[in-house]
Amino acid sequence: MSDATTKSAGVPGIRDMLEKLIALPSISSSTPEWDHSNEAVVRTLAEWLEPLGFAIELMAVPGMPGKYNLIATLGSGPGGLVLSGHTDTVPFDDKRWQSDPFTLTERDNRWYGLGTCDMKGFFPLAIEAARAFAGQPLKQPLIILATADEESSMNGARALAEAGRPKARYAVIGEPTGLKPVRMHKGIMMERLVFEGQSGHSSDPALGRNAMEGMHEALGELLDLRQTWQEQYQNPNFRVQVPTLNLGCIHGGDNPNRICARCELHFDLRPLPGMEMGALRQAILGKLQPLAERRDLNMLFEPLFDGVPPFETPADAALVSVCEKLTGHTAHAVGFATEAPWLQQLGLETLVMGPGSIDQAHQPDEFLELSQLEPTVKILKGLIQQFCL
CATH class of the missing domain: 3.40.630.10 (Zn peptidases)
Incomplete structure:
Protein backbone atom coordinates (compact mmCIF):
# COMPACT_ATOMS: atom_id res chain seq x y z
CA MET A 1 0.00 0.00 0.00
CA LYS A 186 -27.49 40.04 -9.15
CA GLY A 187 -26.22 42.02 -6.19
CA ILE A 188 -28.13 42.80 -2.99
CA MET A 189 -28.36 46.15 -1.25
CA MET A 190 -30.54 46.73 1.83
CA GLU A 191 -30.92 50.40 2.72
CA ARG A 192 -32.38 52.49 5.54
CA LEU A 193 -33.87 55.97 5.10
CA VAL A 194 -34.94 58.08 8.08
CA PHE A 195 -36.55 61.53 8.05
CA GLU A 196 -36.84 63.51 11.29
CA GLY A 197 -38.99 66.65 11.49
CA GLN A 198 -40.96 68.29 14.28
CA SER A 199 -44.13 67.08 15.99
CA GLY A 200 -47.00 69.43 16.72
CA HIS A 201 -50.79 69.70 16.92
CA SER A 202 -52.38 68.49 13.70
CA SER A 203 -54.83 71.42 13.65
CA ASP A 204 -52.02 73.73 12.49
CA PRO A 205 -49.48 72.30 10.00
CA ALA A 206 -47.21 75.29 10.67
CA LEU A 207 -46.54 73.97 14.19
CA GLY A 208 -44.39 71.09 12.89
CA ARG A 209 -42.50 69.53 10.00
CA ASN A 210 -44.13 66.32 8.81
CA ALA A 211 -41.60 63.51 8.27
CA MET A 212 -44.26 61.22 6.79
CA GLU A 213 -45.12 63.73 4.07
CA GLY A 214 -41.41 63.95 3.29
CA MET A 215 -41.27 60.15 3.07
CA HIS A 216 -44.31 60.17 0.76
CA GLU A 217 -42.37 62.39 -1.64
CA ALA A 218 -39.22 60.25 -1.21
CA LEU A 219 -41.16 57.09 -2.12
CA GLY A 220 -42.12 58.75 -5.41
CA GLU A 221 -38.49 59.64 -6.09
CA LEU A 222 -37.36 56.05 -5.39
CA LEU A 223 -40.03 54.61 -7.69
CA ASP A 224 -39.02 57.07 -10.42
CA LEU A 225 -35.40 55.97 -10.01
CA ARG A 226 -36.51 52.33 -10.24
CA GLN A 227 -38.30 53.02 -13.51
CA THR A 228 -35.25 54.87 -14.90
CA TRP A 229 -32.91 52.02 -13.95
CA GLN A 230 -35.26 49.39 -15.38
CA GLU A 231 -35.43 51.28 -18.68
CA GLN A 232 -31.64 51.70 -18.71
CA TYR A 233 -30.55 48.18 -17.64
CA GLN A 234 -31.88 44.84 -18.83
CA ASN A 235 -30.19 41.45 -18.94
CA PRO A 236 -32.04 38.62 -20.73
CA ASN A 237 -29.93 35.99 -18.92
CA PHE A 238 -32.01 36.59 -15.77
CA ARG A 239 -35.57 35.38 -15.22
CA VAL A 240 -36.31 38.87 -13.83
CA GLN A 241 -34.41 40.79 -16.49
CA VAL A 242 -34.32 44.19 -14.77
CA PRO A 243 -32.90 45.51 -11.49
CA THR A 244 -35.53 45.49 -8.74
CA LEU A 245 -36.24 47.90 -5.91
CA ASN A 246 -38.61 46.70 -3.19
CA LEU A 247 -40.15 48.99 -0.59
CA GLY A 248 -40.02 46.53 2.29
CA CYS A 249 -41.21 48.16 5.52
CA ILE A 250 -42.10 51.60 6.82
CA HIS A 251 -42.75 53.02 10.30
CA GLY A 252 -43.72 56.53 11.29
CA GLY A 253 -45.77 58.71 13.60
CA ASP A 254 -47.60 57.90 16.81
CA ASN A 255 -51.12 59.41 16.65
CA PRO A 256 -53.61 60.69 14.06
CA ASN A 257 -53.77 64.14 15.68
CA ARG A 258 -50.01 64.73 15.90
CA ILE A 259 -47.75 65.87 13.11
CA CYS A 260 -45.40 62.95 12.32
CA ALA A 261 -41.92 63.78 13.64
CA ARG A 262 -40.11 60.65 12.44
CA CYS A 263 -40.53 58.19 9.58
CA GLU A 264 -38.27 55.26 8.65
CA LEU A 265 -38.19 53.17 5.47
CA HIS A 266 -36.25 49.96 4.72
CA PHE A 267 -35.90 48.90 1.10
CA ASP A 268 -33.84 46.52 -0.99
CA LEU A 269 -32.25 46.98 -4.38
CA ARG A 270 -30.94 44.13 -6.57
CA PRO A 271 -28.58 45.51 -9.20
CA LEU A 272 -27.58 43.72 -12.39
CA PRO A 273 -23.96 43.11 -13.37
CA GLY A 274 -22.56 46.40 -14.62
CA MET A 275 -24.39 48.47 -11.97
CA GLU A 276 -22.03 49.83 -9.31
CA MET A 277 -23.44 49.99 -5.77
CA GLY A 278 -21.70 53.24 -4.80
CA ALA A 279 -23.07 55.00 -7.88
CA LEU A 280 -26.61 53.78 -7.08
CA ARG A 281 -26.38 55.14 -3.53
CA GLN A 282 -25.12 58.49 -4.87
CA ALA A 283 -28.04 58.66 -7.31
CA ILE A 284 -30.48 58.07 -4.43
CA LEU A 285 -28.77 60.73 -2.30
CA GLY A 286 -28.91 63.16 -5.22
CA LYS A 287 -32.71 62.86 -5.26
CA LEU A 288 -33.39 62.73 -1.52
CA GLN A 289 -30.96 65.29 -0.09
CA PRO A 290 -32.57 68.31 -1.84
CA LEU A 291 -36.01 67.04 -0.81
CA ALA A 292 -34.98 66.86 2.87
CA GLU A 293 -33.42 70.34 2.74
CA ARG A 294 -36.49 71.85 1.07
CA ARG A 295 -38.76 70.38 3.75
CA ASP A 296 -36.33 71.20 6.60
CA LEU A 297 -36.06 67.51 7.59
CA ASN A 298 -33.00 65.81 9.04
CA MET A 299 -32.13 62.82 6.88
CA LEU A 300 -30.22 59.60 7.56
CA PHE A 301 -29.49 57.31 4.61
CA GLU A 302 -27.30 54.26 5.27
CA PRO A 303 -26.89 50.59 4.31
CA LEU A 304 -28.49 48.02 6.64
CA PHE A 305 -25.50 45.85 5.69
CA ASP A 306 -22.58 46.38 3.33
CA GLY A 307 -24.28 44.63 0.45
CA VAL A 308 -23.17 42.05 -2.10
Whole structure:
Protein backbone atom coordinates (compact mmCIF):
# COMPACT_ATOMS: atom_id res chain seq x y z
CA MET A 1 0.00 0.00 0.00
CA SER A 2 1.40 3.42 -0.97
CA ASP A 3 1.98 6.19 1.57
CA ALA A 4 -0.81 8.28 -0.02
CA THR A 5 -3.26 5.36 0.22
CA THR A 6 -2.36 4.83 3.89
CA LYS A 7 -2.98 8.48 4.66
CA SER A 8 -6.22 8.48 2.67
CA ALA A 9 -7.47 5.45 4.61
CA GLY A 10 -7.65 7.61 7.75
CA VAL A 11 -10.15 9.99 6.13
CA PRO A 12 -13.84 9.04 6.62
CA GLY A 13 -16.24 8.31 3.76
CA ILE A 14 -18.66 10.88 2.36
CA ARG A 15 -21.59 9.97 4.60
CA ASP A 16 -19.50 9.88 7.79
CA MET A 17 -17.98 13.26 6.98
CA LEU A 18 -21.34 14.90 6.32
CA GLU A 19 -22.85 13.29 9.43
CA LYS A 20 -20.11 14.90 11.54
CA LEU A 21 -20.43 18.33 9.86
CA ILE A 22 -24.24 18.40 10.25
CA ALA A 23 -23.88 17.54 13.95
CA LEU A 24 -21.73 20.66 14.54
CA PRO A 25 -23.98 23.74 14.87
CA SER A 26 -22.50 26.69 12.94
CA ILE A 27 -25.43 29.04 12.44
CA SER A 28 -24.53 32.60 11.53
CA SER A 29 -27.05 35.31 12.26
CA SER A 30 -27.25 39.02 12.97
CA THR A 31 -29.33 37.99 16.02
CA PRO A 32 -26.72 37.24 18.75
CA GLU A 33 -28.72 34.47 20.46
CA TRP A 34 -28.73 32.48 17.19
CA ASP A 35 -25.12 33.10 16.20
CA HIS A 36 -22.52 30.30 16.61
CA SER A 37 -18.79 29.96 16.13
CA ASN A 38 -17.72 27.92 13.08
CA GLU A 39 -14.38 26.92 14.62
CA ALA A 40 -15.35 23.27 15.22
CA VAL A 41 -16.35 22.88 11.56
CA VAL A 42 -13.13 24.30 10.10
CA ARG A 43 -10.96 22.33 12.55
CA THR A 44 -12.81 19.12 11.60
CA LEU A 45 -12.25 19.81 7.89
CA ALA A 46 -8.56 20.45 8.65
CA GLU A 47 -8.32 17.06 10.45
CA TRP A 48 -9.51 15.32 7.27
CA LEU A 49 -7.44 17.37 4.81
CA GLU A 50 -4.12 17.24 6.63
CA PRO A 51 -3.63 13.44 6.20
CA LEU A 52 -4.18 13.92 2.44
CA GLY A 53 -1.16 16.24 2.34
CA PHE A 54 -2.91 19.60 2.48
CA ALA A 55 -1.10 22.48 4.21
CA ILE A 56 -3.57 23.99 6.68
CA GLU A 57 -4.08 27.66 7.50
CA LEU A 58 -6.80 28.89 9.86
CA MET A 59 -7.49 32.60 9.43
CA ALA A 60 -9.38 34.41 12.19
CA VAL A 61 -11.94 36.86 10.77
CA PRO A 62 -11.00 40.30 12.15
CA GLY A 63 -13.44 41.72 14.67
CA MET A 64 -15.49 38.51 14.80
CA PRO A 65 -14.47 36.29 17.73
CA GLY A 66 -14.96 32.57 17.05
CA LYS A 67 -15.18 33.00 13.26
CA TYR A 68 -12.53 31.45 10.99
CA ASN A 69 -11.73 30.88 7.35
CA LEU A 70 -9.83 27.72 6.38
CA ILE A 71 -7.34 27.73 3.51
CA ALA A 72 -6.12 24.17 2.79
CA THR A 73 -3.54 23.83 0.01
CA LEU A 74 -2.29 20.73 -1.79
CA GLY A 75 0.77 21.39 -3.95
CA SER A 76 2.29 24.75 -4.81
CA GLY A 77 2.70 27.18 -7.66
CA PRO A 78 1.29 30.43 -9.00
CA GLY A 79 -1.97 29.15 -10.54
CA GLY A 80 -4.33 26.44 -9.40
CA LEU A 81 -7.94 25.76 -8.51
CA VAL A 82 -9.98 26.79 -5.47
CA LEU A 83 -12.99 24.70 -4.41
CA SER A 84 -14.87 26.99 -2.06
CA GLY A 85 -17.78 26.71 0.33
CA HIS A 86 -19.20 28.40 3.40
CA THR A 87 -19.32 26.60 6.73
CA ASP A 88 -22.31 28.40 8.26
CA THR A 89 -26.03 27.69 8.01
CA VAL A 90 -29.13 29.81 8.53
CA PRO A 91 -31.25 29.54 11.71
CA PHE A 92 -34.08 26.99 11.74
CA ASP A 93 -37.56 26.35 13.15
CA ASP A 94 -37.36 22.90 14.76
CA LYS A 95 -41.18 22.65 14.98
CA ARG A 96 -41.34 22.52 11.18
CA TRP A 97 -38.68 19.79 10.80
CA GLN A 98 -39.73 16.12 10.58
CA SER A 99 -36.31 15.03 11.91
CA ASP A 100 -33.52 16.51 14.04
CA PRO A 101 -31.82 19.25 11.95
CA PHE A 102 -28.44 18.25 13.45
CA THR A 103 -28.74 14.53 12.68
CA LEU A 104 -28.11 13.30 9.13
CA THR A 105 -31.27 11.34 8.28
CA GLU A 106 -31.75 9.22 5.15
CA ARG A 107 -35.16 8.71 3.58
CA ASP A 108 -36.60 8.82 0.04
CA ASN A 109 -33.05 8.59 -1.43
CA ARG A 110 -32.20 11.88 0.23
CA TRP A 111 -30.01 13.03 3.09
CA TYR A 112 -31.86 15.44 5.39
CA GLY A 113 -30.22 17.87 7.82
CA LEU A 114 -29.42 21.55 8.35
CA GLY A 115 -26.74 22.43 5.79
CA THR A 116 -26.94 19.22 3.71
CA CYS A 117 -27.70 21.32 0.64
CA ASP A 118 -26.58 24.83 1.66
CA MET A 119 -23.82 23.97 1.82
CA LYS A 120 -21.93 21.62 4.13
CA GLY A 121 -22.68 18.79 1.71
CA PHE A 122 -20.16 20.21 -0.76
CA PHE A 123 -17.14 19.68 1.52
CA PRO A 124 -17.20 15.85 1.80
CA LEU A 125 -17.64 15.64 -1.98
CA ALA A 126 -14.71 18.02 -2.60
CA ILE A 127 -12.55 16.04 -0.14
CA GLU A 128 -13.57 12.76 -1.81
CA ALA A 129 -12.54 14.20 -5.20
CA ALA A 130 -9.24 15.47 -3.74
CA ARG A 131 -8.53 12.07 -2.16
CA ALA A 132 -7.95 10.63 -5.65
CA PHE A 133 -5.05 13.05 -6.18
CA ALA A 134 -3.33 12.67 -2.80
CA GLY A 135 0.31 11.80 -3.36
CA GLN A 136 0.24 12.80 -7.05
CA PRO A 137 2.59 15.60 -8.15
CA LEU A 138 0.27 18.51 -9.00
CA LYS A 139 1.50 21.04 -11.56
CA GLN A 140 -0.77 23.71 -9.98
CA PRO A 141 -2.12 23.74 -6.42
CA LEU A 142 -5.55 22.57 -5.31
CA ILE A 143 -7.04 24.77 -2.58
CA ILE A 144 -10.08 23.88 -0.50
CA LEU A 145 -11.49 27.06 0.99
CA ALA A 146 -14.04 27.15 3.82
CA THR A 147 -15.48 30.52 4.83
CA ALA A 148 -17.36 32.00 7.76
CA ASP A 149 -20.62 33.95 7.91
CA GLU A 150 -21.79 33.83 4.29
CA GLU A 151 -25.41 33.63 5.44
CA SER A 152 -25.25 36.84 7.48
CA SER A 153 -22.49 39.39 6.89
CA MET A 154 -20.24 37.81 4.20
CA ASN A 155 -17.40 38.98 6.47
CA GLY A 156 -15.40 35.78 5.94
CA ALA A 157 -15.18 36.43 2.20
CA ARG A 158 -14.56 40.16 2.77
CA ALA A 159 -11.64 39.31 5.08
CA LEU A 160 -10.11 37.07 2.42
CA ALA A 161 -10.36 39.82 -0.22
CA GLU A 162 -8.76 42.33 2.16
CA ALA A 163 -5.94 39.88 2.97
CA GLY A 164 -5.37 39.03 -0.70
CA ARG A 165 -5.80 35.31 -0.04
CA PRO A 166 -5.92 32.72 -1.46
CA LYS A 167 -3.73 33.09 -4.54
CA ALA A 168 -4.89 30.94 -7.45
CA ARG A 169 -6.23 31.18 -10.99
CA TYR A 170 -9.69 29.58 -10.90
CA ALA A 171 -12.43 29.19 -8.27
CA VAL A 172 -15.61 27.12 -8.13
CA ILE A 173 -18.06 27.91 -5.32
CA GLY A 174 -20.14 24.82 -4.54
CA GLU A 175 -23.46 26.54 -3.78
CA PRO A 176 -26.53 24.46 -4.71
CA THR A 177 -27.16 24.92 -8.45
CA GLY A 178 -28.20 21.38 -9.39
CA LEU A 179 -24.68 20.95 -10.84
CA LYS A 180 -25.43 23.56 -13.51
CA PRO A 181 -22.74 26.24 -13.90
CA VAL A 182 -23.68 29.79 -12.90
CA ARG A 183 -21.61 32.66 -14.28
CA MET A 184 -23.61 35.65 -13.07
CA HIS A 185 -25.91 36.81 -10.31
CA LYS A 186 -27.49 40.04 -9.15
CA GLY A 187 -26.22 42.02 -6.19
CA ILE A 188 -28.13 42.80 -2.99
CA MET A 189 -28.36 46.15 -1.25
CA MET A 190 -30.54 46.73 1.83
CA GLU A 191 -30.92 50.40 2.72
CA ARG A 192 -32.38 52.49 5.54
CA LEU A 193 -33.87 55.97 5.10
CA VAL A 194 -34.94 58.08 8.08
CA PHE A 195 -36.55 61.53 8.05
CA GLU A 196 -36.84 63.51 11.29
CA GLY A 197 -38.99 66.65 11.49
CA GLN A 198 -40.96 68.29 14.28
CA SER A 199 -44.13 67.08 15.99
CA GLY A 200 -47.00 69.43 16.72
CA HIS A 201 -50.79 69.70 16.92
CA SER A 202 -52.38 68.49 13.70
CA SER A 203 -54.83 71.42 13.65
CA ASP A 204 -52.02 73.73 12.49
CA PRO A 205 -49.48 72.30 10.00
CA ALA A 206 -47.21 75.29 10.67
CA LEU A 207 -46.54 73.97 14.19
CA GLY A 208 -44.39 71.09 12.89
CA ARG A 209 -42.50 69.53 10.00
CA ASN A 210 -44.13 66.32 8.81
CA ALA A 211 -41.60 63.51 8.27
CA MET A 212 -44.26 61.22 6.79
CA GLU A 213 -45.12 63.73 4.07
CA GLY A 214 -41.41 63.95 3.29
CA MET A 215 -41.27 60.15 3.07
CA HIS A 216 -44.31 60.17 0.76
CA GLU A 217 -42.37 62.39 -1.64
CA ALA A 218 -39.22 60.25 -1.21
CA LEU A 219 -41.16 57.09 -2.12
CA GLY A 220 -42.12 58.75 -5.41
CA GLU A 221 -38.49 59.64 -6.09
CA LEU A 222 -37.36 56.05 -5.39
CA LEU A 223 -40.03 54.61 -7.69
CA ASP A 224 -39.02 57.07 -10.42
CA LEU A 225 -35.40 55.97 -10.01
CA ARG A 226 -36.51 52.33 -10.24
CA GLN A 227 -38.30 53.02 -13.51
CA THR A 228 -35.25 54.87 -14.90
CA TRP A 229 -32.91 52.02 -13.95
CA GLN A 230 -35.26 49.39 -15.38
CA GLU A 231 -35.43 51.28 -18.68
CA GLN A 232 -31.64 51.70 -18.71
CA TYR A 233 -30.55 48.18 -17.64
CA GLN A 234 -31.88 44.84 -18.83
CA ASN A 235 -30.19 41.45 -18.94
CA PRO A 236 -32.04 38.62 -20.73
CA ASN A 237 -29.93 35.99 -18.92
CA PHE A 238 -32.01 36.59 -15.77
CA ARG A 239 -35.57 35.38 -15.22
CA VAL A 240 -36.31 38.87 -13.83
CA GLN A 241 -34.41 40.79 -16.49
CA VAL A 242 -34.32 44.19 -14.77
CA PRO A 243 -32.90 45.51 -11.49
CA THR A 244 -35.53 45.49 -8.74
CA LEU A 245 -36.24 47.90 -5.91
CA ASN A 246 -38.61 46.70 -3.19
CA LEU A 247 -40.15 48.99 -0.59
CA GLY A 248 -40.02 46.53 2.29
CA CYS A 249 -41.21 48.16 5.52
CA ILE A 250 -42.10 51.60 6.82
CA HIS A 251 -42.75 53.02 10.30
CA GLY A 252 -43.72 56.53 11.29
CA GLY A 253 -45.77 58.71 13.60
CA ASP A 254 -47.60 57.90 16.81
CA ASN A 255 -51.12 59.41 16.65
CA PRO A 256 -53.61 60.69 14.06
CA ASN A 257 -53.77 64.14 15.68
CA ARG A 258 -50.01 64.73 15.90
CA ILE A 259 -47.75 65.87 13.11
CA CYS A 260 -45.40 62.95 12.32
CA ALA A 261 -41.92 63.78 13.64
CA ARG A 262 -40.11 60.65 12.44
CA CYS A 263 -40.53 58.19 9.58
CA GLU A 264 -38.27 55.26 8.65
CA LEU A 265 -38.19 53.17 5.47
CA HIS A 266 -36.25 49.96 4.72
CA PHE A 267 -35.90 48.90 1.10
CA ASP A 268 -33.84 46.52 -0.99
CA LEU A 269 -32.25 46.98 -4.38
CA ARG A 270 -30.94 44.13 -6.57
CA PRO A 271 -28.58 45.51 -9.20
CA LEU A 272 -27.58 43.72 -12.39
CA PRO A 273 -23.96 43.11 -13.37
CA GLY A 274 -22.56 46.40 -14.62
CA MET A 275 -24.39 48.47 -11.97
CA GLU A 276 -22.03 49.83 -9.31
CA MET A 277 -23.44 49.99 -5.77
CA GLY A 278 -21.70 53.24 -4.80
CA ALA A 279 -23.07 55.00 -7.88
CA LEU A 280 -26.61 53.78 -7.08
CA ARG A 281 -26.38 55.14 -3.53
CA GLN A 282 -25.12 58.49 -4.87
CA ALA A 283 -28.04 58.66 -7.31
CA ILE A 284 -30.48 58.07 -4.43
CA LEU A 285 -28.77 60.73 -2.30
CA GLY A 286 -28.91 63.16 -5.22
CA LYS A 287 -32.71 62.86 -5.26
CA LEU A 288 -33.39 62.73 -1.52
CA GLN A 289 -30.96 65.29 -0.09
CA PRO A 290 -32.57 68.31 -1.84
CA LEU A 291 -36.01 67.04 -0.81
CA ALA A 292 -34.98 66.86 2.87
CA GLU A 293 -33.42 70.34 2.74
CA ARG A 294 -36.49 71.85 1.07
CA ARG A 295 -38.76 70.38 3.75
CA ASP A 296 -36.33 71.20 6.60
CA LEU A 297 -36.06 67.51 7.59
CA ASN A 298 -33.00 65.81 9.04
CA MET A 299 -32.13 62.82 6.88
CA LEU A 300 -30.22 59.60 7.56
CA PHE A 301 -29.49 57.31 4.61
CA GLU A 302 -27.30 54.26 5.27
CA PRO A 303 -26.89 50.59 4.31
CA LEU A 304 -28.49 48.02 6.64
CA PHE A 305 -25.50 45.85 5.69
CA ASP A 306 -22.58 46.38 3.33
CA GLY A 307 -24.28 44.63 0.45
CA VAL A 308 -23.17 42.05 -2.10
CA PRO A 309 -22.00 43.36 -5.48
CA PRO A 310 -23.37 41.81 -8.67
CA PHE A 311 -21.18 39.15 -10.27
CA GLU A 312 -20.40 38.15 -13.84
CA THR A 313 -17.77 35.95 -15.50
CA PRO A 314 -17.60 36.22 -19.31
CA ALA A 315 -19.32 33.48 -21.30
CA ASP A 316 -16.07 32.68 -23.14
CA ALA A 317 -13.92 32.31 -19.98
CA ALA A 318 -11.83 29.13 -19.76
CA LEU A 319 -13.49 27.98 -16.51
CA VAL A 320 -16.97 28.45 -17.99
CA SER A 321 -16.03 26.40 -21.05
CA VAL A 322 -14.60 23.53 -18.95
CA CYS A 323 -17.61 23.43 -16.60
CA GLU A 324 -20.04 23.46 -19.52
CA LYS A 325 -18.22 20.48 -21.08
CA LEU A 326 -18.07 18.55 -17.79
CA THR A 327 -21.77 19.09 -16.97
CA GLY A 328 -23.40 19.31 -20.41
CA HIS A 329 -25.16 22.51 -19.31
CA THR A 330 -24.73 26.06 -20.60
CA ALA A 331 -23.72 28.49 -17.84
CA HIS A 332 -26.63 30.66 -16.73
CA ALA A 333 -27.67 33.40 -14.29
CA VAL A 334 -29.41 33.18 -10.89
CA GLY A 335 -31.21 35.62 -8.62
CA PHE A 336 -29.48 34.67 -5.36
CA ALA A 337 -26.14 36.13 -4.26
CA THR A 338 -22.88 34.36 -3.30
CA GLU A 339 -19.30 35.06 -2.24
CA ALA A 340 -18.23 35.10 -5.90
CA PRO A 341 -17.62 38.90 -6.11
CA TRP A 342 -14.91 38.70 -3.41
CA LEU A 343 -13.12 35.76 -5.03
CA GLN A 344 -13.30 37.73 -8.27
CA GLN A 345 -11.71 40.70 -6.48
CA LEU A 346 -8.77 38.38 -5.76
CA GLY A 347 -8.27 37.96 -9.50
CA LEU A 348 -9.79 34.47 -9.65
CA GLU A 349 -11.85 33.41 -12.65
CA THR A 350 -14.93 32.37 -10.69
CA LEU A 351 -18.01 30.24 -11.25
CA VAL A 352 -20.78 28.95 -8.96
CA MET A 353 -21.70 25.25 -9.25
CA GLY A 354 -22.61 22.61 -6.72
CA PRO A 355 -24.99 19.80 -5.77
CA GLY A 356 -28.52 20.30 -4.50
CA SER A 357 -31.20 22.85 -5.31
CA ILE A 358 -31.50 26.40 -4.01
CA ASP A 359 -35.21 25.59 -3.57
CA GLN A 360 -34.24 23.39 -0.59
CA ALA A 361 -31.92 25.98 0.96
CA HIS A 362 -33.22 27.84 4.04
CA GLN A 363 -36.21 25.45 4.20
CA PRO A 364 -37.42 23.01 6.87
CA ASP A 365 -36.35 19.44 6.01
CA GLU A 366 -33.46 20.68 3.88
CA PHE A 367 -32.05 17.78 1.86
CA LEU A 368 -29.47 16.64 -0.67
CA GLU A 369 -30.46 14.05 -3.30
CA LEU A 370 -28.23 10.97 -3.14
CA SER A 371 -28.25 10.94 -6.96
CA GLN A 372 -26.15 14.16 -6.87
CA LEU A 373 -23.21 12.62 -4.98
CA GLU A 374 -21.43 10.58 -7.64
CA PRO A 375 -21.86 13.17 -10.45
CA THR A 376 -20.46 15.91 -8.17
CA VAL A 377 -17.34 13.92 -7.31
CA LYS A 378 -16.85 13.08 -11.00
CA ILE A 379 -17.15 16.74 -12.08
CA LEU A 380 -14.80 17.95 -9.32
CA LYS A 381 -12.24 15.31 -10.28
CA GLY A 382 -12.51 16.57 -13.86
CA LEU A 383 -11.84 20.14 -12.70
CA ILE A 384 -8.82 19.07 -10.63
CA GLN A 385 -7.49 17.07 -13.59
CA GLN A 386 -7.92 20.06 -15.91
CA PHE A 387 -6.56 22.85 -13.71
CA CYS A 388 -4.08 21.14 -11.35
CA LEU A 389 -2.58 18.35 -13.48
